Amino acid sequence: MQTNRERLVVQIVSGEVAPALLASSLYDVGADGVPRILPEVGGITLNVRVGDSAFAYEADHIEPCVSARHPDDAVNRGFTTFSCIGNVATVTNGEAKGARGVVTGKHGGVDHVMIDFPVDVMERMQIGDRISVRAVGAGLALVGAGDVRVFNCDPGLFDKLGLKQRGEGRFTVPVACIVPARVMGSGLGRQTVVRGDYDIQCFDEMTVREYRLDTLRLGDVVAIVDADNTHGRVFRTGAVTIGVVAHGASNLAGHGPGVTTLLTTASGAIEPVLDDAANLATILELR
Numbered sequence: 001m002q003t004n005r006e007r008l009v010v011q012i013v014s015g016e017v018a019p020a021l022l023a024s025s026l027y028d029v030g031a032d033g034v035p036r037i038l039p040e041v042g043g044i045t046l047n048v049r050v051g052d053s054a055f056a057y058e059a060d061h062i063e064p065c066v067s068a069r070h071p072d073d074a075v076n077r078g079f080t081t082f083s084c085i086g087n088v089a090t091v092t093n094g095e096a097k098g099a100r101g102v103v104t105g106k107h108g109g110v111d112h113v114m115i116d117f118p119v120d121v122m123e124r125m126q127i128g129d130r131i132s133v134r135a136v137g138a139g140l141a142l143v144g145a146g147d148v149r150v151f152n153c154d155p156g157l158f159d160k161l162g163l164k165q166r167g168e169g170r171f172t173v174p175v176a177c178i179v180p181a182r183v184m185g186s187g188l189g190r191q192t193v194v195r196g197d198y199d200i201q202c203f204d205e206m207t208v209r210e211y212r213l214d215t216l217r218l219g220d221v222v223a224i225v226d227a228d229n230t231h232g233r234v235f236r237t238g239a240v241t242i243g244v245v246a247h248g249a250s251n252l253a254g255h256g257p258g259v260t261t262l263l264t265t266a267s268g269a270i271e272p273v274l275d276d277a278a279n280l281a282t283i284l285e286l287r
Contacts, residue, residue, distance in 0.1 A: 001163060002143040005155045010136040014092075015068040015079045017129045018042045018112055028060060030251030031203055036060070041110045041247070042067045044122050048248070050104050050219025051281030054257040055202075055249045061258070062248035064104060064218045066122060067112040068131050080111050080195045084137030085244055085260060086157030086284065089115045092132050096124040103133060104219060104280055105246025105260045106152065108187050108196020114246060116286050138194070145169065148265045149230050151193050160283050161221065161242075161262070166271070173223075173242055173263070174275035177216055181226040181235050183207055185254040191232040197246050197258035198233050216257050219280035220245045223272030229264035238268040244280060 020043030027035035039045075039059045048057060048064045068089075070076040083089075087103040101117035115131065140150045140158065146169035150158065162174045179200055187198025202213050216222070221244055228239035243259035250256050263270060281287040 001165065003155065003158070004139070004141050004143065008136055008139055008155065010134065011082060012132050013079045013082050013135045014130060014132050015070045015076070015113060017044060017125060017127050017131065018067045018069045019127050021110065028252060031253040032251065034251070036251060041107060041112060043127070044125050046119060046122050048218070049281070049287065050116055051279055051287050052218050054216040054218055054245055055214060057248060059248055060250045060252065061107070061255065063107060063112060063114045064247070065117055066101065066115045066125065066131070068115055069112050076111055077195070079133070080106055080113055082135040082138050083113045083133045084135065084152050084154045085262065086154030087133050087135055087137065089131050089133045091121070091125065092130045094124070094126055094129040096121050096129065102284055102286060105244055105258070106196055107247050107258060108190070108198070111195065145171070146265070146269050147230070147267050148263060148269050150263055151229070151261045153262045157284065169269055170271070171269060172271045172273050174221065174278040175223040175242065175272040176220040176274070176276060176278040177213065177222045178211060178272055178274070179213065179222050179224045180207065180211060181224055184224060184227060184233070185256060187258070188233050193229045193233060193261040197260045199250065199254070199258050200256040201254060202249060202256045216245055217279055218245055218248060221262070221278040221283070222259060224259065228266040229261045230266050236266055239264070239266045240268050240270045240272065242270060242272070
């Protein structure tokens with residue numbers, strides 16, 4: 001697949017391990033009316049990694065492995081925008097200095113970048129440790145691919161996604177799950193998809209059963225049908241968006257497992273093909 005990768009800028013961007021956060025009210029009230037105090041975003045999460053079920057833990061919006069951001073919000077905009085899924089990240093101070101990980105997603109609102117590290121590395125890390133990301137992927141584009149657009153994707157990851165051309169301007173890509181756009185929630189309507197994610201609502205039992213949404217795993221490559229992310233997240237009949245499940249499930253109304261965009265086509269030029277192996281843990285050999 002021909003791309004413009006030789007024209008991409010490679011930069012070093014920097015963040016820090018972010019602390020675990022909790023709502024100021026302590027309790028979050030779910031869509032079922034139940035107040036809960038649960039682990040949420042941020043921190044070093046030792047036992048949650050890509051490949052795990054998005055519903056496996058007593059948590060809300062849980063982020064796998066290490067959550068990173070820059071403490072200066074203006075600088076963090078660059079950190080979250082230019083870090084791409086599949087980028088190599090390096091710890092630059094502390095007991096884990098020199099250890100390498102891989103970017104696996106972005107979480108909007110809190111503006112975190114999630115980075116997978118081996119457990120033995122995370123055991124040596126501390127809140128505030130600095131992490132450098134070899135940022136490459138912003139501006140990645142396919143040559144002669146019609147309206148197919150690429151976002152948040154390291155060129156090395158793009159090569160491993162399994163995108164195949166099936167005739168002029170038509171492509172297939174393996175996905176672990178197909179998601180209907182009607183259940184997309186928080187993050188919908190944002191004007192850009194280069195930062196953050198949007199959430200899959202899993203409150204309608206009939207839809208969950210029909211599309212097997214309860215099988216979603218962190219790191220799954222998924223297809224959102226009738227969703228166009230070209231200039232922000234909108235509902236568009238026939239469009240297809242491909243993304244990665246970046247964070248875990250939520251009890252909050254309008255929320256759920258979050259998806260960071262990789263590919264989108266307003267015309268439906270991408271046909272998703274179900275494949276259980278379409279997960280970052282397998283694609284990037286992280287487990």
